[in-house]
Amino acid sequence: MAKTKKTEEIFPARVERLGLASEKLVDAYRTMCKIRQFEYMADKLYAMGKVHGTMHLSAGQEAVAVGLSLAVHNDDYFINHHRGHGHFISKGADINLMMAEFLGKDTGYCHGRGGSMHIADFTSNNLGANGIVGGGIPHSVGVGLALQMQKRSEICITVFGDGASNEGVFHEALNMAALWTLPVLYVCENNKYGMSMDIERAAAKLPIAQRAEGYGMPWRYIDGNDLLEVYETMAWAEEHVRSGKGPVLVETQTYRYFGHSKSDRNLYRSKDEIEEWRTTRDPIMRFRGQLVEHGFLTTARADEVDQEALQVIEAAVAFSDASPEPDPSTVMEYVYA
Amino acid sequence: MPEITYLEAIRQALWEEMKRDERVFIIGEDIGRYGGAFGVTHGMLDEFGPERIRETPISEPTIIAAAIGAALVGMRPVAEIMFMDFTLLTLDQIANQAAKMHYMFGGKATVPMVIRMPSGSGTGAAAQHSQSLETLLMHLPGLKVIVPSTPYDAKGLLLTAIRDPNPVCFIEHKLLYKSKGDVPEGEYSLPFGVADVKRTGKDLTVVTNGMMLTKTLNVVNKLTGEGMDIEVIDPRTLVPLDRETIINSVCKTGKLLVIHEACYTAGWAGEIIATVTGSRAFDYLDAPARRLTGKDCPIPYNRGLERAAVPQEEDIEAEIRSILQGVY
Numbered sequence: 001m002a003k004t005k006k007t008e009e010i011f012p013a014r015v016e017r018l019g020l021a022s023e024k025l026v027d028a029y030r031t032m033c034k035i036r037q038f039e040y041m042a043d044k045l046y047a048m049g050k051v052h053g054t055m056h057l058s059a060g061q062e063a064v065a066v067g068l069s070l071a072v073h074n075d076d077y078f079i080n081h082h083r084g085h086g087h088f089i090s091k092g093a094d095i096n097l098m099m100a101e102f103l104g105k106d107t108g109y110c111h112g113r114g115g116s117m118h119i120a121d122f123t124s125n126n127l128g129a130n131g132i133v134g135g136g137i138p139h140s141v142g143v144g145l146a147l148q149m150q151k152r153s154e155i156c157i158t159v160f161g162d163g164a165s166n167e168g169v170f171h172e173a174l175n176m177a178a179l180w181t182l183p184v185l186y187v188c189e190n191n192k193y194g195m196s197m198d199i200e201r202a203a204a205k206l207p208i209a210q211r212a213e214g215y216g217m218p219w220r221y222i223d224g225n226d227l228l229e230v231y232e233t234m235a236w237a238e239e240h241v242r243s244g245k246g247p248v249l250v251e252t253q254t255y256r257y258f259g260h261s262k263s264d265r266n267l268y269r270s271k272d273e274i275e276e277w278r279t280t281r282d283p284i285m286r287f288r289g290q291l292v293e294h295g296f297l298t299t300a301r302a303d304e305v306d307q308e309a310l311q312v313i314e315a316a317v318a319f320s321d322a323s324p325e326p327d328p329s330t331v332m333e334y335v336y337a
Numbered sequence: 338m339p340e341i342t343y344l345e346a347i348r349q350a351l352w353e354e355m356k357r358d359e360r361v362f363i364i365g366e367d368i369g370r371y372g373g374a375f376g377v378t379h380g381m382l383d384e385f386g387p388e389r390i391r392e393t394p395i396s397e398p399t400i401i402a403a404a405i406g407a408a409l410v411g412m413r414p415v416a417e418i419m420f421m422d423f424t425l426l427t428l429d430q431i432a433n434q435a436a437k438m439h440y441m442f443g444g445k446a447t448v449p450m451v452i453r454m455p456s457g458s459g460t461g462a463a464a465q466h467s468q469s470l471e472t473l474l475m476h477l478p479g480l481k482v483i484v485p486s487t488p489y490d491a492k493g494l495l496l497t498a499i500r501d502p503n504p505v506c507f508i509e510h511k512l513l514y515k516s517k518g519d520v521p522e523g524e525y526s527l528p529f530g531v532a533d534v535k536r537t538g539k540d541l542t543v544v545t546n547g548m549m550l551t552k553t554l555n556v557v558n559k560l561t562g563e564g565m566d567i568e569v570i571d572p573r574t575l576v577p578l579d580r581e582t583i584i585n586s587v588c589k590t591g592k593l594l595v596i597h598e599a600c601y602t603a604g605w606a607g608e609i610i611a612t613v614t615g616s617r618a619f620d621y622l623d624a625p626a627r628r629l630t631g632k633d634c635p636i637p638y639n640r641g642l643e644r645a646a647v648p649q650e651e652d653i654e655a656e657i658r659s660i661l662q663g664v665y
Contacts, residue, residue, distance in 0.1 A: 106441070111438055111443035113441050120445055120446065128438070132433050138406070139402050139406035139409070141405075142407035146411060146414075147410065149362070169398050179394070317388060336439065337447040
């Protein structure tokens, strides 16, 4: 109860202090709903046998993607991990093209070459998801160098999971980014498990973000399921990075509801644990509760937004269903530029 | 035409292209004041400054990754990996990232970058600093694999590599750095996928490159005096590979020998032989297609052992004589 009371006291004042218009809050809620619906639909399509490959779903982690996107600029560069659907949607990717790619269609972002794990939207400076854990982290050094050499104002946002923080390139990249004061915002999206490995069994010292100390880099460890908390921290971080003071590492504590991928039978965690996160810490329910409670949204309107989100996803499935498969004779296209 | 070394030719290509195109920069270890482990970038720090001669910590995977990231955002990076052996530290970035991005992102991403890497044995540097790993790179679609054998080719092919929109592995044999040859001043580029017929002949086709080309030409010059007429082909670029020139040559000579310093098993000689035997040239072969390669062992330290691990001129001579005498 004490926790609820604190939230009640803080929310409207916090919204005001952060200068977030009510419209933006509703938009953020809408985007979170779209992500959740996309992930639910992905799971459903898989169950229906419509998905050829695997997928990594981010249901439960929506506040990280949306809070982050809300704080940075549209033209900032994004480097993403394999669980990237949410980040793509929040950065404004075309959901039809995402769904088509997920279903392997020629109309998809990658003409069916990439699938769920390699969606990329270079038109919105989204440099792609990566199937190799940690594989994208060190690209940030090059993107940061290029932006610095070209004297541009965009920054590079690099998102990775708790598991990736134990790859060597994490350390190499943070060292070099700090050494050269590169415009990179590192976001460690800690959803507690690297596949089945609990981060508590994988990291010698927590939080992960404190490793930034070793590189003289500012860091924060925050509740990644609290949208305003994510927004406020990312706004601070992006300002720091964009002003030329060098990189920042923010670790967001969150949780994924689905398994790592389709082969996951959740043998490494209890149903109670998943249920506890779903019922008491769900980022969407929490944010919706705050918006309704403080009059930013009526329950009826919130329900409508939920419904609209579902319709967007259903339309994307219809678009994909109507889309052609790539022609097998084009298999050699795009090997070389 | 001025005569300069292979090393100077590489530096000239880098220098001139950096003058012409401000998107080009070099990233690697000890490439600044030190001038690079072999001296290729000597003097470039003073000319271009530390931003474009970007010296890094000893973090090879992130050197390649930084080149990838910069290439994605419109730059034309040239990464220097101090020894080709160290590319093994970076294989995720080369193989899973750079080589595949254009394809797996459906043509949306381009990764124009060059990775320069000194290869080969003969310097007493032993097993971890002497490898010839070009076959490994050839097996990764999306990469181009270039092996210049002369100063002229080194400059012209490096220019093409820097301007290519794909990731290009540029393999420089360390023993060639001091070799000399005529190199035009100023700009010229050589196309990828075009082999160079170093000398024509009708008795035997020898396909080889890098340091082995130098050795082979020494042997062939000697054997020519004895009346043997040997055609020598330098593929220059292994990916893309000029298969047609090799096939045509074997149709003419009826005999094939492929020589490389890399190990025997699954080496690229097998690719050349399969190309020839699977083509119309099969009907013209009047001897078994042969290969002379490095042995299937790590490169040893001791001078005698090191020589024994890779083909030497006497081995090449013996092999050619055997083939022409019909002794296998």
